[in-house]
Amino acid sequence: MRFSRLLGRSLKEAPSDAECISHSYLVRAGMIQQVSTGVYSYLPLGWRAFRKIENIIREEMDAAGGQELMMPSLQPMELWEKSGRLPSFDKTLFTLKDRKGHVMALGPTHEEIITDLVRHTVQSYRDLPQLLYQIQNKFRDEPRPRGGLLRVREFFMKDLYSFDADDAGLDESYGKMVQAYKNIYSRCGLSAVMVEADSGAIGGKASHEFMLLVESGEDEIIFCPACGYAANIEKATSIKPAGKNEAMLAVEEVATPGLRSIDEVAGFLNITTDRTLKSVFYVCDGQVVFVVIRGDFEVNETKLKNVLKCTEMHMATEAEVQQTGIVAGYASPIGLEGIKIVADDSVKLGSNFVAGANKQDTHLKNVNFLRDFKADMIVDIAKARAGDPCPRCQKPAKTERGIEVGHVFKLGTFLSEKLGAYFLDREGNYKPVIMGCYGIGLGRLLAAAIEQNHDEKGIIWPLPIAPFQVYLCPIKDDAADVARAAEKLYNNLTAIGVEVLFDDRPESPGVKFNDADLIGIPLRIVISPRTLRENAAEIKWRKEKDSQHLPLEGLAETIKSILSKALDASP
RNA sequence: CGGGGUGUAGCGCAGCGGCUAGCGCGCAUGGUUUGGGACCAUGAAGUCGGUGGUUCGAAUCCACUCACCCCGACCA
Numbered sequence: 001m002r003f004s005r006l007l008g009r010s011l012k013e014a015p016s017d018a019e020c021i022s023h024s025y026l027v028r029a030g031m032i033q034q035v036s037t038g039v040y041s042y043l044p045l046g047w048r049a050f051r052k053i054e055n056i057i058r059e060e061m062d063a064a065g066g067q068e069l070m071m072p073s074l075q076p077m078e079l080w081e082k083s084g085r086l087p088s089f090d091k092t093l094f095t096l097k098d099r100k101g102h103v104m105a106l107g108p109t110h111e112e113i114i115t116d117l118v119r120h121t122v123q124s125y126r127d128l129p130q131l132l133y134q135i136q137n138k139f140r141d142e143p144r145p146r147g148g149l150l151r152v153r154e155f156f157m158k159d160l161y162s163f164d165a166d167d168a169g170l171d172e173s174y175g176k177m178v179q180a181y182k183n184i185y186s187r188c189g190l191s192a193v194m195v196e197a198d199s200g201a202i203g204g205k206a207s208h209e210f211m212l213l214v215e216s217g218e219d220e221i222i223f224c225p226a227c228g229y230a231a232n233i234e235k236a237t238s239i240k241p242a243g244k245n246e247a248m249l250a251v252e253e254v255a256t257p258g259l260r261s262i263d264e265v266a267g268f269l270n271i272t273t274d275r276t277l278k279s280v281f282y283v284c285d286g287q288v289v290f291v292v293i294r295g296d297f298e299v300n301e302t303k304l305k306n307v308l309k310c311t312e313m314h315m316a317t318e319a320e321v322q323q324t325g326i327v328a329g330y331a332s333p334i335g336l337e338g339i340k341i342v343a344d345d346s347v348k349l350g351s352n353f354v355a356g357a358n359k360q361d362t363h364l365k366n367v368n369f370l371r372d373f374k375a376d377m378i379v380d381i382a383k384a385r386a387g388d389p390c391p392r393c394q395k396p397a398k399t400e401r402g403i404e405v406g407h408v409f410k411l412g413t414f415l416s417e418k419l420g421a422y423f424l425d426r427e428g429n430y431k432p433v434i435m436g437c438y439g440i441g442l443g444r445l446l447a448a449a450i451e452q453n454h455d456e457k458g459i460i461w462p463l464p465i466a467p468f469q470v471y472l473c474p475i476k477d478d479a480a481d482v483a484r485a486a487e488k489l490y491n492n493l494t495a496i497g498v499e500v501l502f503d504d505r506p507e508s509p510g511v512k513f514n515d516a517d518l519i520g521i522p523l524r525i526v527i528s529p530r531t532l533r534e535n536a537a538e539i540k541w542r543k544e545k546d547s548q549h550l551p552l553e554g555l556a557e558t559i560k561s562i563l564s565k566a567l568d569a570s571p
Numbered sequence: 572c573g574g575g576g577u578g579u580a581g582c583g584c585a586g587c588g589g590c591u592a593g594c595g596c597g598c599a600u601g602g603u604u605u606g607g608g609a610c611c612a613u614g615a616a617g618u619c620g621g622u623g624g625u626u627c628g629a630a631u632c633c634a635c636u637c638a639c640c641c642c643g644a645c646c647a
Contacts, residue, residue, distance in 0.1 A: 009597080011581095011582060011583090011597085012583085012596060013582065013583045013584095013595095015583085016577085016583070016584090017577095036638085037639070037640090091645090108647085142647095143646055144641095144642095144646075146640095146641090155647095157647085209647090312645095404647070439647070475606060476606090478605090507608090508604080508605050508609060509607060510607040510609080511607085511608055511609090512606095512608095513606075517607090530606070
């Protein structure tokens with residue numbers, strides 16, 4: 001490709017709305033352009049990188065036994081009503097009306113469609129297993145798109161759905177996909193970690209996410225360097241350190257004027273926060289729930305939502321709290337009636353806690369679980385903490401941030417039952433197909449790759465997903481011999497299948513070098529009067545500082561073998 | 572959905588009652604340059620987000636509205 005013909009130009013200044021690196025560089029390098037909130041066009045350069053990723057994913061899906069197919073974005077609401085997942089998608093679902101007033105949805109995912117498809121095509125255990133996938137755009141009206149390509153409303157996703165006759169089959173399909181995913185990230189030149197995950201709106205049983213670890217990531221993970229335990233913070237557990245276990249003392253009131261937060265109260269009474277009980281209120285499907293947890297822990301809302309089995313949950317507003325008669329800031333589970341109380345199991349770890357008195361400016365000392373208050377549920381709803389012991393091996397756990405670039409689920413049979421995807425097994429029994437689903441967001445993976453691979457000058461593409469492999473950069477190309485040598489090398493490289501971006505623009509060296517760094521093509525070749533004096537060209541990797549000179553003689557072949565060596569060596 | 576913010580040339584911004592709306596980058600033409608975002612000259616490019624109002628006069632003040640951004644809620 002000749003740079004002079006390439007659509008899109010680089011920008012010196014980042015768009016003012018770019019808050020993360022990948023967004024800024026993608027726009028500055030002329031790879032994407034925003035069309036609307038969370039809606040982007042890909043320009044040729046960005047699309048080439050995208051297609052590299054897409055091809056790697058397709059190859060791995062095929063290698064794992066997947067069959068590619070295509071399903072519509074336009075989906076009838078009836079299928080969503082049938083599957084019962086409408087409430088969990090709710091406003092996230094884009095809907096529209098056809099000319100007859102019939103409501104349709106723009107598919108946020110395709111489990112409903114594929115299950116319906118399988119219902120018509122799979123009748124016998126002989127038709128199973130099936131691994132079916134698609135690489136298509138999906139639509140979700142996100143409450144808040146952000147970060148350029150990291151969280152958008154229209155996005156490309158590879159989704160594979162597995163259909164098996166029994167649990168052993170599901171385990172096997174799941175295992176194949178986990179391996180395929182590891183292959184994909186590694187072939188893209190990226191290092192991803194697999195973590196245990198909450199299954200969220202998709203529903204189902206076991207679930208894992210694949211994370212690219214970057215500081216700017218919006219997900220937090222807990223991991224154990226000693227045994228390898230790793231989980232999304234939404235799912236993670238850690239061992240809660242026991243508090244002081246003393247003989248129970250009599251409850252007494254203590255005046256705490258104006259002190260509302262745990263830190264203020266603990267500071268005032270000169271005790272540590274693990275000697276206190278914290279009260280938090282949520283509204284779950286319209287019902288107020290009182291949550292009590294030891295003061296040094298935070299509530300993990302995902303866990304809470306799961307134990308309450310509710311579809312909509314939010315922190316109670318001031319007004320909602322007051323309606324229940326609770327005194328905000330001084331709330332207490334003691335003597336509370338008519339409200340569901342959920343206690344974290346940390347309230348059992350310790351004694352003689354300080355808790356609210358349900359009375360303005362007052363707390364209670366020496367509060368003990370069971371003696372002074374009870375709970376409707378006593379469960380683990382605490383956020384796991386770095387530093388606390390790992391649940392597997394008891395060594396201290398650590399925390400990292402990451403970007404979710406893949407998610408796999410064991411769905412089980414709830415969708416096949418709802419949508420009627422049944423088969424006859426060997427014994428003639430009528431059974432629901434057992435499902436799994438496995439998704440990768442392509443645009444997000446592209447952006448995450450940049451978050452993980454860049455410097456202050458620009459992108460540093462891993463070779464396998466770079467839009468071009470080589471940036472050919474003649475300098476002083478009004479000198480006839482430079483132009484001639486560059487043209488020749490460009491033709492030779494192209495002829496043997498090397499992907500070259502040929503910077504044939506009449507620009508100064510500084511402009512070309514800076515664009516080369518910004519766009520981030522892995523290998524840069526410079527031809528100038530200086531190199532021609534030695535009958536050579538300068539070769540430099542984007543990720544490295546130093547360059548070397550190689551003879552022009554047979555250079556195209558030399559470059560090709562350097563590239564294939566590098567591709568083989570990539571992680 | 573709550574709070575905050577921004578809409579002026581392709582991009583980044585200034586102008587915030589006074590008449591022909593500016594700057595930098597980019598773009599076009601010509602010339603001089605050429606190993607890390609060169610320089611000179613000339614030039615093209617704007618319904619000042621939209622609607623309505625106040626005023627002799629509105630990019631500027633007011634109201635409404637739309638779009639976009641940030642924080643939170645929420646969310647693969």
